[in-house]
Amino acid sequence: xxKIRISILLIAIAAFALPxxxxxxxxxxxxxxxxxxxxxxxxxxxxxxxxxxxxxxxxLDNPCTAVQDLYYVNYSAYIASAEAEANASRxxxxxxTTMGGTYTASGSSQSDVxxxxxxxxxxxxxxxxxxxxxxxxxxxxxxxxxxxTTVAMETACGxxxxxxxx
Amino acid sequence: xNSRSQSRIVRTFVLSAAAALLVTVxxxxxxxxQTRPYSGSTVNPCNGETVSFSGTxxxxxxxxxxxxxxxxxxxxxxxxxxxxxxxxxSGYNMGGNMHTNSxxxxxxxxxxxxxxxxxxxxxxxxxxxxxxxxNGNGIQTSVTTSSDCK
Numbered sequence: 001x002x003k004i005r006i007s008i009l010l011i012a013i014a015a016f017a018l019p020x021x022x023x024x025x026x027x028x029x030x031x032x033x034x035x036x037x038x039x040x041x042x043x044x045x046x047x048x049x050x051x052x053x054x055x056x057x058x059x060l061d062n063p064c065t066a067v068q069d070l071y072y073v074n075y076s077a078y079i080a081s082a083e084a085e086a087n088a089s090r091x092x093x094x095x096x097t098t099m100g101g102t103y104t105a106s107g108s109s110q111s112d113v114x115x116x117x118x119x120x121x122x123x124x125x126x127x128x129x130x131x132x133x134x135x136x137x138x139x140x141x142x143x144x145x146x147x148x149t150t151v152a153m154e155t156a157c158g159x160x161x162x163x164x165x166x
Numbered sequence: 167x168n169s170r171s172q173s174r175i176v177r178t179f180v181l182s183a184a185a186a187l188l189v190t191v192x193x194x195x196x197x198x199x200q201t202r203p204y205s206g207s208t209v210n211p212c213n214g215e216t217v218s219f220s221g222t223x224x225x226x227x228x229x230x231x232x233x234x235x236x237x238x239x240x241x242x243x244x245x246x247x248x249x250x251x252x253x254x255x256s257g258y259n260m261g262g263n264m265h266t267n268s269x270x271x272x273x274x275x276x277x278x279x280x281x282x283x284x285x286x287x288x289x290x291x292x293x294x295x296x297x298x299x300x301n302g303n304g305i306q307t308s309v310t311t312s313s314d315c316k
Contacts, residue, residue: 090278111266112278114297119270120236160267162197162228162240 047086052079052149060103064132064157073101075153077138089144090114095123097138104129105136118143124160133157133165195230204247204309210258210283212290212315217258217283221247225307236269241277243307245296249283256287264298273302283313290315 055076062069077097084090092112099105107125120141127134137154158164205220223245232238242265249258262281280295294313301308 090276112280112295113266113268114276114278115270117271119268119275122267122269124267160240161242161265162199162226164240 047083048147049080049082050147050149051081052151053077054151056153058153060136060155062103062127062130062132062134062157063155064130064134071102073099073103075099075136077151077153079138079140079149079151081142081149084112088114089116091142091144093121093140093142095121095138095140097123097125097136099125099127099136102129103127103134103136113142116144118145122154122160124156124158126159133159135159195228198225198227198307200225204245206311208294208311208313210251210289210292210315211313212292213254215251215253215289217249217251219247219249219258219260219283221245221260223309227307232269234269236271237273237302238269239275239300240267241265241298241300241307243298245279245281245309251285251287251289254287254289256285256289258283258285258289258291260284260294262296264296273300275300 053076055074057072057074059070060073075097076099077095080094082092084092090112091114092110094108094110096108097106105125105127107123109123111121113119113121118141120139123138123140124135125138127136133156135156135158137156137160139152139154141150141152142148201222201224203220204223205218207216207218209215210217223243225241225243227239227241227243229240230238242263244261244263246261247259249260250256251258260281260283262279264277264279266277268275268277276297276299278295278297280293283292283294285291292313292315294311297310297312299308299310
């Protein structure tokens with residue numbers, strides 16, 4: 001009887017907890033190359049500049065549809081990052097993303113973040129070849145301690161705004 | 167099944183529901199969607215005059231704990247202010263939007279957005295940067311302003 005009660009307890013917890021994690025993100029992570037060089041732009045006033053770029057061929061599934069509709073895409077992203085001021089722990093990012101194939105998307109963004117620990121920026125770009133909320137997400141991971149940048153590609157059925165599902 | 171067994175089952179189910187509720191609450195999102203007044207003064211670095219400004223900031227923010235345990239902070243904050251140059255009498259207008267969708271382990275963190283203070287008089291236009299300081303602990307965001315002539 002005791003085992004049955006414990007089982008009921010565990011099943012009930014799992015059943016109630018599942019919806020709270022429903023906004024999970026599917027990932028297609030991969031590492032990127034990074035070329036770092038001393039910054040020469042006086043306007044930036046920072047101590048370093050780095051740019052990261054990669055091209056990736058991948059099969060993507062539209063997460064807004066119930067059926068699996070994998071299509072091949074050519075995805076590329078370019079990230080330029082710099083320190084706003086020397087030793088200020090404030091970092092600037094320029095991001096450009098393009099995606100071609102059956103699913104197409106493009107866009108760019110800028111970010112200015114003051115932080116000292118590893119953080120992640122998620123850049124949502126609408127997939128223009130579909131009429132739903134299918135977005136491709138350029139995920140920028142930056143570690144201020146090492147100045148290392150890695151990039152991953154994800155998909156989402158939402159635009160990444162505060163009232164979006166994803 | 168006797169009444170004692172039934173009582174145990176009921177207690178178990180209530181405990182299960184309570185535990186599940188705790189898990190759900192801990193993973194739920196905190197939303198901010200409100201417009202607040204914002205005013206201050208800054209110096210137009212292109213001519214040295216003090217510019218007093220006032221307007222509003224619409225804070226639209228969502229904070230939740232991500233699957234990996236980090237804070238997932240999403241903001242789309244829109245600011246719109248108008249100003250008055252104390253030396254030239256020129257009017258200024260400025261608007262902008264700070265958007266971020268980011269994850270990080272703990273507060274505080276700050277996101278900045280640079281926009282142009284556009285003069286509608288004789289004074290030159292200049293740039294101002296709005297810094298959104300996210301402090302957590304229920305205080306979502308405070309804002310500071312700086313300016314430059316680049």
